[in-house]
Amino acid sequence: MNKDMIKVVQSKLNKMYRSTLVVDGIAGNETQAALQKVSVLPTEWSTERKLVGFIQHLATLSGIDAGPIDGKLGPQTESAYSDLVYKLAHGKLPAPWRQEEFTGDDSGQWPLQNEASMNAFYGEVGTNQGKANSPYPLKLAWDTDKIVNRFTCHEKIATAVERVLQRVLDHYGLEEIKRLRLDLWGGALNVRKMRGGSKWSTHAWGASIDWDPAHNKLKWNRSQATLASPEYDFWWKCWEDEGAVSLGREQDRDWMHVQFARLR
Numbered sequence: 001m002n003k004d005m006i007k008v009v010q011s012k013l014n015k016m017y018r019s020t021l022v023v024d025g026i027a028g029n030e031t032q033a034a035l036q037k038v039s040v041l042p043t044e045w046s047t048e049r050k051l052v053g054f055i056q057h058l059a060t061l062s063g064i065d066a067g068p069i070d071g072k073l074g075p076q077t078e079s080a081y082s083d084l085v086y087k088l089a090h091g092k093l094p095a096p097w098r099q100e101e102f103t104g105d106d107s108g109q110w111p112l113q114n115e116a117s118m119n120a121f122y123g124e125v126g127t128n129q130g131k132a133n134s135p136y137p138l139k140l141a142w143d144t145d146k147i148v149n150r151f152t153c154h155e156k157i158a159t160a161v162e163r164v165l166q167r168v169l170d171h172y173g174l175e176e177i178k179r180l181r182l183d184l185w186g187g188a189l190n191v192r193k194m195r196g197g198s199k200w201s202t203h204a205w206g207a208s209i210d211w212d213p214a215h216n217k218l219k220w221n222r223s224q225a226t227l228a229s230p231e232y233d234f235w236w237k238c239w240e241d242e243g244a245v246s247l248g249r250e251q252d253r254d255w256m257h258v259q260f261a262r263l264r
């Protein structure tokens with residue numbers, strides 16, 4: 001939660017709840033009191049959680065899919081927030097970003113990124129899921145107190161994922177993994193359509209995994225995304241050796257994301 005987010009909350013509280021807050025990006029007593037008036041936010045939530053919940057509420061009111069109002073600042077809320085800021089500035093939502101469909105020779109180890117190939121190889125979205133066990137403890141990127149040692153993903157990618165993480169552990173060691181934030185797991189299976197689009201994300205098949213989303217946001221390029229730095233070359237080599245694709249390395253966007261679906 002940064003100051004700009006708090007400013008959005010404060011100015012909206014002023015407009016919608018007739019508060020008279022100074023829009024300074026500091027969640028002091030008056031801002032906390034004003035948040036009490038928002039009935040969708042459970043009173044027992046912390047201030048931080050209420051601020052995030054109010055952003056989710058505002059996004060939902062603006063027709064932006066922010067997911068459930070749970071007060072947790074995950075990738076979906078970050079993305080909804082950036083759309084909300086755009087709408088506040090321009091009066092309309094940004095043009096939807098649509099996942100491209102790739103066609104060509106479909107004889108590779110992994111399917112091409114298009115719905116027909118994905119369905120043929122993986123089955124319907126959300127089906128045939130298995131578990132990948134991590135050889136080192138992972139933290140939920142949006143709730144870093146939560147440790148996960150295994151996560152749901154498509155059963156066909158699970159062993160490849162496990163091989164990658166084992167090589168990563170052997171190469172970097174646990175301390176370095178923590179320093180590089182390679183233990184911040186940002187999600188895999190997510191059965192939902194692309195924002196504003198009609199296409200499934202490759203996450204809908206459980207064929208993609210996100211890593212350290214807070215430092216590798218969807219629209220960031222290599223000048224901002226931490227996973228673009230040379231320290232991570234071995235990390236990406238491990239994935240690429242399994243035939244997985246980094247959208248960051250291929251297209252210089254969505255650096256958090258690695259997928260078992262080919263672009264060509």
Ligand SMILES: [Zn+2]
Binds near residue numbers: 258
């Ligand atoms: Zn992703």
